Amino acid sequence: GAGVSQSPRYKVAKRGQDVALRCDPISGHVSLFWYQQALGQGPEFLTYFQNEAQLDKSGLPSDRFFAERPEGSVSTLKIQRTQQEDSAVYLCASSLGTGEGYGYTFGSGTRLTVV
Amino acid sequence: KNEVEQSPQNLTAQEGEFITINCSYSVGISALHWLQQHPGGGIVSLFMLSSGKKKHGRLIATINIQEKHSSLHITASHPRDSAVYICAPRAQKLVFGQGTRLTINP
Numbered sequence: 001g002a003g004v005s006q007s008p009r010y011k012v013a014k015r016g017q018d019v020a021l022r023c024d025p026i027s028g029h030v031s032l033f034w035y036q037q038a039l040g041q042g043p044e045f046l047t048y049f050q051n052e053a054q055l056d057k058s059g060l061p062s063d064r065f066f067a068e069r070p071e072g073s074v075s076t077l078k079i080q081r082t083q084q085e086d087s088a089v090y091l092c093a094s095s096l097g098t099g100e101g102y103g104y105t106f107g108s109g110t111r112l113t114v115v
Numbered sequence: 116k117n118e119v120e121q122s123p124q125n126l127t128a129q130e131g132e133f134i135t136i137n138c139s140y141s142v143g144i145s146a147l148h149w150l151q152q153h154p155g156g157g158i159v160s161l162f163m164l165s166s167g168k169k170k171h172g173r174l175i176a177t178i179n180i181q182e183k184h185s186s187l188h189i190t191a192s193h194p195r196d197s198a199v200y201i202c203a204p205r206a207q208k209l210v211f212g213q214g215t216r217l218t219i220n221p
Contacts, residue, residue: 033208042119042201042211043158056208091158093209104148104209108157 002026004107006092012113013082021077021110025094031102032075034067035091037109043091049075082114118142121202121212129220134189136215138202141183148203149176149187152214158201161187192219 005024013019025032031050035043036059045059051072060067064083069075079086089109095102119140128134138147146165152158162169162176164185169176173192178185185204189196197219202212 035209035211042213043209044211045208048208093158103160103163105160106150106158 004092004094004105006090006107006110008110009108010111010113012115015083015114016081017114018078018080019082019112021079021090021112023075023077023092023094023107025073025075025092026096026105027073029094029096029105030072031095031097032069033093033095033104034075034077035093036061037089037091039088046077046090079112082112084114087112087114118210119202119204119212121215123215124213125216125218127218127220128192130193132192132219134192134196134217134219136187136200136202136217138185138187138204138212139183140185140202140204140210140212142204142206142210144180144204144206146205147178147185148205148209149185150201150203152199152201154198161200163205189217194219194221 007022033048034046037043047067048056049069064080066078089111091109092107093104095104122137149162150158151161164178173190175188199214199216201214203209
């Protein structure tokens with residue numbers, strides 16, 4: 001596609017519910033990043049993939065958060081047993097390469113509200 | 116710890132004014148991004164730079180690697196420039212500043 005596509009655009013979940021957020025990066029983009037952005041804050045790093053390999057998951061806040069990119073393209077961020085503090089915008093970004101010459105393209109984000 | 120500091124956090128100006136947003140960082144970086152985020156919208160990458168200066172339309176970005184400082188300037192500001200501007204130095208991954216909320220009044 002022409003850009004990074006995220007779905008759903010909005011998600012309301014009841015506390016304790018599991019959710020899955022999808023990111024379709026630009027075709028051919030090697031690097032894929034997930035960020036969490038709380039209201040009024042800057043994005044915070046969650047995890048990073050290079051192709052299908054998850055190279056860094058140091059930003060995942062708890063073991064309720066899990067991300068995968070099994071075929072090196074589409075990625076899914078899963079949150080189990082959602083809590084109110086999980087409410088945020090989840091942003092996905094992709095990059096053609098890993099070097100400094102490669103820019104990032106961001107998706108529009110998924111706004112998750114846990115009630 | 117704050118690896119990236121932006122100033123000001125909020126800025127309100129009149130249409131036509133020259134705008135400067137500053138970013139200081141402590142991490143070693145390979146490049147730095149300036150990003151724009153509109154309310155309810157996604158993030159748009161404005162610039163990626165690793166040295167010197169870049170210009171795109173009314174936007175100018177500068178970086179001083181030695182001083183670990185970057186600035187974003189907007190000339191002849193317009194109400195449509197109202198958005199949050201985020202500085203994001205890039206080490207292995209992007210590290211985001213808290214953002215500067217810019218409001219341009221007509």
